[in-house]
Amino acid sequence: MAHDTHKLEIFRGLLKFKSNEQKIWGVLIFLSIVTTVEVVLGIYKPEFLNAKIIGMKALNWIFIILTLVKAYYIAWDFMHLRDEKSSFRWSIVLPLLILIPYLTFILLVEGSYIYDVMKTGLLSWDF
Amino acid sequence: MEATVNSTENKNKIWNGGNKPLDASYGKMMMWFFIISDALTFSGFLVAYGFSRYKFIESWPIADEVFTHFPFAHGKELPMIYVALMTFILIMSSVTMVLAVDAGHKMQKTKVAWYMLLTIIGGAMFVGSQAWEWNTFIKGEYGALETRGGRILQFLDKDTGKRVAISEFAKDLHGERTTHARKDGIWFTSEKALPAYTVQEVVAGFEAHHNIVVRTEFLDEEGKKTVLSRAASAEKLKDAVLVVEGANLVRNEYGNRLFADFFFFITGFHGFHVFSGVLINLIIFFNVIIGTYEKRGHYEMVEKVGLYWHFVDLVWVFVFTFFYLV
Known part of the structure; x- marks a missing residue:
């Protein structure tokens, strides 16, 4: 990877950072928010999310989708697949x-x- | 390590050799291929967990009720908080790792060294947290009885709905049963340490305390464990054959035997990855300090271990979801 070839946009260009370092902190904040949401949902387990969607609780689908979102940002920004x-x-x-x-x-x-x-x-x- | 393109016709054909078609060095590519195979190993583990869970879908332990401990907060039920903290520590050390890689691109030696050091500290903290988690899990808190069929019976206070430890109500019958050691009898037989109470003592304690009822492994309509009535509890206790305290690879007080097995294998395999990641990071850290990469002219090694380190973080994200949340 050559220098200064970092792609600095996340959320499809909605958020553009000035430097790679800033982008790292931005992604950290995003990942922390997602983790917090997961933990809060895991502790309180809202009643209405117990409805089943395709054989599994809606809550579990939310957890899996949030995990995949986190995995995407770890792979794309921390492992800089975005720049490959x-x-x-x-x-x-x-x-x-x-x-x-x-x-x-x-x-x-x-x-x-x-x-x-x-x-x-x-x-x-x-x- | 720039390859020279020696003929003009090669320039247009990227797959004809003489250049890097994927724009990645050999070492980095191999690290990625290792990560792919390792990712498949971990998904094999997690999918096997899912398989066993679907097989015992009506009696699988509820992770929230198992992992409720937090250091220095005895007796409080704090589900998930500790694991969330561990997740955060690992994500943080992932961030310092990216910052080290970033500093490496800019050839800032001291910055790379400091960020590597922070990453190592974060990794060591994570491994330490996991050791504490294992210790709590193995020791157990309440204890339970096991039936002939290998099912776990836990105890509950009928009035408060809270779990009760067997040590709180078991009656001491002054039994003289001691652990059989090799020196006491036939030299080739011995046995594991005995639990603190016998089944008879627990049953006698159950009869003496009228507020104690049995909770079985089975989940009811709302996904909660079934609590038996006093009479049904007494009936169920006739099947009990063993006192189980804590967890090992054979049986555990939390429920299905496979639950503890998967806990040990999945978090253990992941913890082993973190541990080896810390060792590899240490080696790279010393290489940074003595200036190996400064002389080499690039910090690609930091980038490669960085990939491995992020992968470990990535796996934890999945373990966290499938073991603790879902």
Whole structure:
């Protein structure tokens, strides 16, 4: 990475920093806010967020989305993927984006299948 | 390490060799590829956790109720605060690491050294916090009984709805049962340390205190653990065979056995990464001080360990969500 080639905008250009150092502090503040929101939601667990969306609580979806947001800013700004060539960026991110959701989908479906079998099967698992 | 492009026709074809098509040095690229494979290892762990949790979806322990401790705040229930603090320490040390990398680009040796030092301190603080967390988790607080089927029975005060430790109500029956050691009998048999109370003592204490009821592992409609009535509790206690205090790899007082196993493996594997990250950072820190990179003309090594360090932070973000929040 050559000098002075930092991309200094985050939020799609909504926020533009004067120097790389400033951008780092800006991202830190953003990550801290997101973490605080997560912790507050985790402690109070608002009742209305217990509604299920696609088999999972709305609250859990919020946690997962916020985590992915945090991961994006850590990878893009702290690990400065934003400043890399886009071919390099995608060769790193794409394998993970394809393989991890794939594995997650398979194993979670399998897990709930086993739960059903144990629940409705003829064996007693709690004796 | 600039490669020379020796013919004019190569200039237009970036994949024909002689230059860096991805604009990244060999070392940095290899660090990234290592990170990808390590990310897949961690996702394997976390997805396995998800698998087991879905398999035991109706009886999985609630993390909020397990991790409620904070140093110097005895007896207070402070779910999540301690882990949030750990997360913040790690993000902070990530920030000092980026600042070190940034200073490295500008060739400011002293600044790099100071920021590296701060990063190392942050990492050491995180590992220390994790040691405390493990210690609290292994010791346990309330204790519980285990049934023949391997299910955990915890105790609750019927009037206040609060958890009760077995040491608070178990009746001392003056039993003479001592831990069997190798020196006392047949030399090739021995046993682990006995729990402070026997099942009979706990049951006798239960009968003497009329406000104590049993809480099972099972979650009700609202996602809370099922609390049994006094009569049902007495019935359930007949199945109890073991007193469980704290946690190990075989059983734990918090609920499903796999819960403690995954806790030890996932946070342990992550803690091991942080620990080795601190060691690598130390090596780089000394190299910065003796001026290795100043002589080399660039601070790319700092950038490479920086990538590893941020990755450790990134993994923690996911562990935090899937182990403590969801």
